[in-house]
Amino acid sequence: MKINFLSRIRNVRKRRERNLFKSTQARLTLLYSGLLILFLIAVVTIIYLLFYTVSLNIQKHELGGLVRRETKLVESYLKENGKEALREREIHDLIVADYDRFFYYITDPQGNLLVGEEMVPLLHDELLSLIKNWTPQHNEIRQEILQVKDKRNQEILHYTSSDLTKAQEVRLMITGQPIYYGDQLIAMIYMGKNVSFVYDSFKQIPIFLIGIIILFAGVAVYISHLMSKKAMIPITRAFSRQKEFTADASHELRTPLSVLLSSINAIEMIGTLNEKDYAQKLLCTMKEEVKRMTKLVSALLTLARSDSDLIERADEIFDFCPAVENTVYSIETLAKRKQINLYLQAPNKLLIRGDKERLTQLLYILLDNAVKYTPNGGEVYLTLSIESSSPQMFQMIVQDTGIGIAPESYNLIFERFYREDKARSKQIVGHGLGLSIAKLIVDVHQGTIVVSSELNKGSTFKVQIPFSVKPHPKAEGKIH
Numbered sequence: 001m002k003i004n005f006l007s008r009i010r011n012v013r014k015r016r017e018r019n020l021f022k023s024t025q026a027r028l029t030l031l032y033s034g035l036l037i038l039f040l041i042a043v044v045t046i047i048y049l050l051f052y053t054v055s056l057n058i059q060k061h062e063l064g065g066l067v068r069r070e071t072k073l074v075e076s077y078l079k080e081n082g083k084e085a086l087r088e089r090e091i092h093d094l095i096v097a098d099y100d101r102f103f104y105y106i107t108d109p110q111g112n113l114l115v116g117e118e119m120v121p122l123l124h125d126e127l128l129s130l131i132k133n134w135t136p137q138h139n140e141i142r143q144e145i146l147q148v149k150d151k152r153n154q155e156i157l158h159y160t161s162s163d164l165t166k167a168q169e170v171r172l173m174i175t176g177q178p179i180y181y182g183d184q185l186i187a188m189i190y191m192g193k194n195v196s197f198v199y200d201s202f203k204q205i206p207i208f209l210i211g212i213i214i215l216f217a218g219v220a221v222y223i224s225h226l227m228s229k230k231a232m233i234p235i236t237r238a239f240s241r242q243k244e245f246t247a248d249a250s251h252e253l254r255t256p257l258s259v260l261l262s263s264i265n266a267i268e269m270i271g272t273l274n275e276k277d278y279a280q281k282l283l284c285t286m287k288e289e290v291k292r293m294t295k296l297v298s299a300l301l302t303l304a305r306s307d308s309d310l311i312e313r314a315d316e317i318f319d320f321c322p323a324v325e326n327t328v329y330s331i332e333t334l335a336k337r338k339q340i341n342l343y344l345q346a347p348n349k350l351l352i353r354g355d356k357e358r359l360t361q362l363l364y365i366l367l368d369n370a371v372k373y374t375p376n377g378g379e380v381y382l383t384l385s386i387e388s389s390s391p392q393m394f395q396m397i398v399q400d401t402g403i404g405i406a407p408e409s410y411n412l413i414f415e416r417f418y419r420e421d422k423a424r425s426k427q428i429v430g431h432g433l434g435l436s437i438a439k440l441i442v443d444v445h446q447g448t449i450v451v452s453s454e455l456n457k458g459s460t461f462k463v464q465i466p467f468s469v470k471p472h473p474k475a476e477g478k479i480h
Contacts, residue, residue: 021236025228032224037217044209052202059195060141063173067191070095070104071177074189083181087114102172102194103127106179106187114187119194123148131190136176143195146170171196261290314355321350323360324384331367338376342367346384352394353467354445362441365434366398366461373459374402386467393447396463405453413451414439 105116
């Protein structure tokens with residue numbers, strides 16, 4: 001009874017194909033969104049640092065301009081009233097401590113305080129310690145942090161400062177300017193400005209910016225999804241065209257190859273050439289190459305049909321033993337050429353259910369692969385059985401003493417055109433399609449195929465296909 005391949009694995013195949021494109025689209029989305037988000041973070045960070053730097057520079061500029069204006073005002077006052085007026089009370093009327101002038105002090109050249117005022121009188125000593133033994137250079141501005149521990153001071157600061165100031169520490173910008181009477185240096189004026197509100201403001205801004213980043217990250221993901229979806233359209237079309245081309249080309253190549261093989265056979269049947277003739281040798285070479293090309297085209301056609309959901313398979317109960325004997329017999333020539341011992345363990349009669357032709361092809365691929373990759377004088381073991389599990393499984397195990405497979409290649413060997421070690425296996429004829437077709441046949445029968453291996457010691461391929469027919473008693477032996 002013939003059943004369409006789609007009835008068993010169409011959904012699985014389409015799901016895998018969808019998953020392949022979805023995973024590719026997901027990676028593109030992740031890449032696009034990641035780049036957009038990184039760009040957004042970079043822009044936000046640059047803007048934040050730019051505003052932070054500009055804000056501090058504005059405060060420095062204001063403080064510098066303020067101390068220069070006050071210095072000129074004091075110098076004008078002294079010019080009119082004499083330098084002794086520097087110690088008079090009236091000088092306080094010229095400079096008043098407020099939020100822009102958190103404190104001001106005028107000292108003589110030896111550093112002794114002449115006059116001064118601060119917004120918080122209880123901080124007098126701490127403020128004086130900040131300017132002690134400091135002679136500012138031209139336009140030099142220092143930044144200092146003043147810890148406020150006294151609760152009364154905190155209350156005063158909270159009342160007089162910006163609402164953003166927490167009154168536990170005060171960040172000050174301090175600068176100084178020399179005062180001249182004529183050409184004589186007679187004093188230094190120091191002035192400090194409270195810039196705590198700038199730092200407090202910029203502590204709040206990152207929370208706002210993070211919210212913006214999160215919001216635009218969602219937008220970036222959505223835009224990236226649309227971009228990746230659009231990018232996948234030509235990929236999907238190219239993939240479909242590739243499948244169609246492979247199927248059509250493989251189908252078209254079968255006819256000329258069949259004609260070539262038939263022509264070569266016809267020439268051989270004429271019998272005008274003996275085995276030692278050069279022309280006969282060329283003919284044999286041509287025949288082998290045509291056969292090899294025919295196998296390759298057949299493999300490509302099988303895979304192309306599987307991609308296009310055109311494969312059909314039989315679903316019947318049959319004795320697998322005759323097919324096993326024929327397959328093993330056909331492998332014997334290659335095995336004997338390499339002096340490889342081939343062992344078989346199987347029941348005398350093995351009733352299984354599935355596609356006889358494709359299961360035979362599966363067996364041939366695994367045996368051919370084992371013999372190819374086993375050095376001269378090695379061994380290949382074939383075990384066929386039906387395991388009494390639930391559900392019952394038809395089990396095929398092919399074990400060799402070959403070159404082995406690296407663990408990281410276990411899944412890759414079932415991909416098309418993959419060869420595990422091209423340098424080591426370049427002397428071995430093959431195109432890397434056999435195990436791909438083997439995996440396809442196993443999938444058709446809803447089974448599993450797994451590999452275990454050790455480099456330079458051998459590999460084991462284990463196939464399990466669901467089935468429920470009991471086998472006859474087992475027989476085992478060696479094929480000579």
